[in-house]
Amino acid sequence: VKRFESYGWHVQSVDGHDRAAIEKALAAAVAQTERPSIIMGRTHIAFGSPNKQDSASSHGAPLGEDEVRATKENLGWPSAPAFLVPEDVRELFAGRAEELGALHGEWAGGFAQFAREDPQAYQLWNAMWQKSLPEDLESQLLDAVPEGDVATRKASGKILQKAAELVPGLMGGSADLTPSNNTFLSDYPVFQKGTPGGRNFHFGVREHAMGAIMNGMAHFGGVVPYGGTFLVFSDYMRPAIRMAALSGIQAIYVFTHDSVFLGEDGPTHQPVEHVASLRAMPNLTVIRPADGPETACAWAHALRRSDGPTALILTRQKLPVIDRSKYGSAEGLLKGAYVLADCEGEPGTVLVASGSEVSLAVAVKAKLDEKGEKVRVVSMPSWELFEQQDKEYRNSVIPPGCPERVAIEAGVGQGWERYVGQGGLVVSIERFGISAPYKVIAEELGFTPDAVVERILSQRT
């Protein structure tokens, strides 16, 4: 009780078997509109069971036929049929259904009037509840991408402003890392009492609660919740992410500072295993974009996907511009992986990378090109989206007959063998990180063009 009071909640304690007390407490909770309300009812486990009441053994196992009979007898309840709804209960519920039908009719009348009198608000209502999206969502978001070298978290922040304009139900925030996650909607107020139109949430330094609140928002409907934190802190909210995935609801996670390249904060803050462990979760789409345009397409996918959550994995550090006039279009992201930079004819080497390692792969290709080699670079921001493509497409991107396939990702390599094959090379990080400026870390862990080229060449001998 004291703990929830300390949070500022409206707290009531009742005897959990006293129905009159419960009814009164529920009425008081409904009347409470300023604060969240919690009713604590102390109860007896296996209430009424002559031999199992108040015994932990009744938690994990059914009472059994005999004890069910004895319990019913003890409570003055007929022992047959197994499931009995007494006539007066049926009547009570039927009467209540009529009352509610009438109330719903009233509401519907009022709503029809609202639709007539305020067509603009009605349109907004529909846009929110039907989650309608513009057909040209991708191109509008692509137009919002800033010019020049940019961290994908920064690009995401810009794209998000446009997304909020296009998707009126998009609401969210960060677990107290707003300026770092770039999750603030600058055209809208903070969500709080007395501020209509507030769309920015202050979730507090509590990732699990953020994930749980997002789940509640998504289940309520009408809104598309997003929530940001550092990728390494996604561990604190895994159970809530899992619940979203299991429930098949739309929720968008903005996980920034996505690798050891966040730099000086060191190993406690440097995700290494997190992308792999998120990919392991069924029905969660994980997308690690390589630049601003891929980030725009990742957001578009997250906004379109209504049957499960999407995790956006974004860099802290600036990434070099990928010249899209020269290389494959970022919209390839929507297929999970695509040919970014290619060679003449069949490639002798395919480099597959995600996120910040895509531009590294392009630099590696440039070095191998100088040696006259035939190298393809595949950008693979999302395994889940790639696995949804047909085999023909998948084989066209990563030819299974290609003699040399190399995956490059600044995290554990778990699972990359699926794409590079058993003889393939996985350039990964199989250890915790290091505290240093990110370019020093890249040198130390072999994530430079020269180091990767050397790994590839030594693998051949």
Place this chain on the structure above:
Amino acid sequence: VKRFESYGWHVQSVDGHDRAAIEKALAAAVAQTERPSIIMGRTHIAFGSPNKQDSASSHGAPLGEDEVRATKENLGWPSAPAFLVPEDVRELFAGRAEELGALHGEWAGGFAQFAREDPQAYQLWNAMWQKSLPEDLESQLLDAVPEGDVATRKASGKILQKAAELVPGLMGGSADLTPSNNTFLSDYPVFQKGTPGGRNFHFGVREHAMGAIMNGMAHFGGVVPYGGTFLVFSDYMRPAIRMAALSGIQAIYVFTHDSVFLGEDGPTHQPVEHVASLRAMPNLTVIRPADGPETACAWAHALRRSDGPTALILTRQKLPVIDRSKYGSAEGLLKGAYVLADCEGEPGTVLVASGSEVSLAVAVKAKLDEKGEKVRVVSMPSWELFEQQDKEYRNSVIPPGCPERVAIEAGVGQGWERYVGQGGLVVSIERFGISAPYKVIAEELGFTPDAVVERILSQRT
């Protein structure tokens, strides 16, 4: 304040810049021996900085040279050298070092006296602090394995009793699932005030706290902490597990109910992605034993491993006895994977499985044997231990040239391609679970000998 008071803590609030108040509060906290103590000191961020005090911008970035100079000036501190320890502070510390030296001398004298007067207690002290183990640990634990078909969680419970006898520092418990996790040491009391020799912890329904407490115990030294919960709830304690792995401390996690085969509790309680996501974590050894004897060897490894945590992944359901007089010895577990059941000559098919799927693999082999095929079964309880073996051993267990390799595990397949190769088959569960008796689930998800044989045969065509 109210929140920690509600937990029963000793709570003090001070002005965090008032050194006299802090000293007084520390003395009161030290005097408090009945309860944990917390001192809350409200402070100004960037205290003394003329332009950055109380500004969030001073959290994520250094003050900068000018502001450091201005701050020192403001606080009446010399601006050079960069790091200054005033002479009177040096003297204070030097004096304190002398005091502490004398105190240590006194303690050492008392300890020597204790060692002379109570050699048995002294021996126990040494055994705990040196974490000494009997040489025949494995065989003693193997002797503790119960006969007959047994769930690995049950076998673990029996082995644990023996382990507690052999390892006096072994202490632990469960996050309120003691009877399900089989983690109670029946020869020892509960750890609580007034009960000497208590070795059973009631951690409460709070997995994260359990993991954090275990880390504290391990860092203090002298004890080997273990903690149990359902595998699916390992998500709640990932940050604490990560801290153990990053810190390289010994902690043993007893994760039971390790797959969809826990049955009726349904998808929320059925781990699917958890083994993969634990394997993704650097410096965590994950072991999923196939029967009682493998469980004994897994415990032996966990007790011997002092440079990092070990997770034991155990079944809820009974597993059939693997006839060790006929098949490979369970001590093969210590190498991560070993040939359990073999054929004459070179195998045409290698079946690799872990935990409850090992006996399934043996049944699949029997069916393929009937067709005159050459089939090997490899039990692979731990990827991490297998990766520590030399290439010769690894290739002797899973011959890279073997034309058909099949992995069978009741969880996501992520990463198994490393062992079966790109053309290999991974029999896995790429979805959330189902609520049903476990044999029904096995039918539904294709984890029966017939279903696996069919998958293998259809893969060939």
